[in-house]
Amino acid sequence: MIDLVQDLQFAVHGGGDSGDGIAGMVAGILTFVETLVTLSPADMVTRLLPGLATMRNLHPLWVHFPIALLSLFLLADVLGVALRKTEWRRFASGLLYLGTLFAGITVIAGLIAAGTVAHGGEVHEIMERHEHLGISVFSMALALSIWRWFGQVERAGRGNGLFLSLASILVALLLLTADLGGYMVYKFGVAVEAADAGNEAAAQQHLHEGDASPDQHPGVGHDHHP
Template structure:
């Protein structure tokens, strides 16, 4: 569907790649596409309109954008509004905190599930644990800030609440560090990237395996998969998702 739209739009405006579909042929292709939907299952229809989301094994990468955006806007609106005595800014920031906290809970829950489902090696496992710790810390801080704000007196938004500002700043620092580690796992090590995961799974099947029970799902780790030598040497040899140590 997306490809069809971008093939047709340049032709309508008289520019772009003239090897693409013309307006008439584009309309014909669109009607054919709509007709084809009648033969598809709901899952296939969703994949036709949202190929990116349907390709995800876990929605954690989709959800994580919401707390990042909401907490960042909240931090600036609430802190600047408080320091400059702009209560309207702080009133605007309040629902951002509440919604951000809710999405953070969903994001952490999805991330926990992703930790068990995405194939990864020992080096990325160590990064994943730190990423997880920052995510949980952000969520706990957000819950504390939300509860403090919800039960605060009416004068709270009209005062310079420096402790509240400091706690929000700490939340943003943890949020930034956690997001950085998430990017490192994906862009440096290819965690949850389909071609890399397929390669890792094939490598695991072709090598001697050692399993670790992480509480709810068997989990396989191996060395030498999409990992730089220096990280491979420094990877920890004992790890756990639930507090039980496993030695290599």
């Protein structure tokens, strides 16, 4: 079986950790490609994208898009106002619309993901706040998109100050949401395979402490409501 990590070990520290240097790297790439073409499409995807193959849900795959797009939207819009560049504000509008679309996809993926990962009581509270903030971000982005589309905010007007203030609040909420998501992963190992045993035990303990029936909480011990 081909192993992407083993077959493509690019040299670091100037190649000091690789006895073959550039020649060894090229040989590894050729071996990788040669073996890759013998795999089935499913195995090919698994070997090319091992991180994606181990994901239990697609929420982590989508979260980066609204963070990047909505943050860039605010930056471009503020600069467009400050420098009086209408084209920058038009560019910011496109970023806002795309960011809103991906925020909606991310929220849906997150709500689905909440039912696929084991977590205990403390993580449950954090996850609830994370969900509520995520829904708030999407709702606010959608409202700003509608206002932008129909209100022609790109033009100078009395609504600009309020719009930029709300956009700033949107990005602040977005950062708080992202921070809680990272906190769950890096502090508690939520959805991390190596930490699943501990999380499963915590989920079962919280389930018993709450005196809840497993039928009410399949898989993780909780129902999540927006």
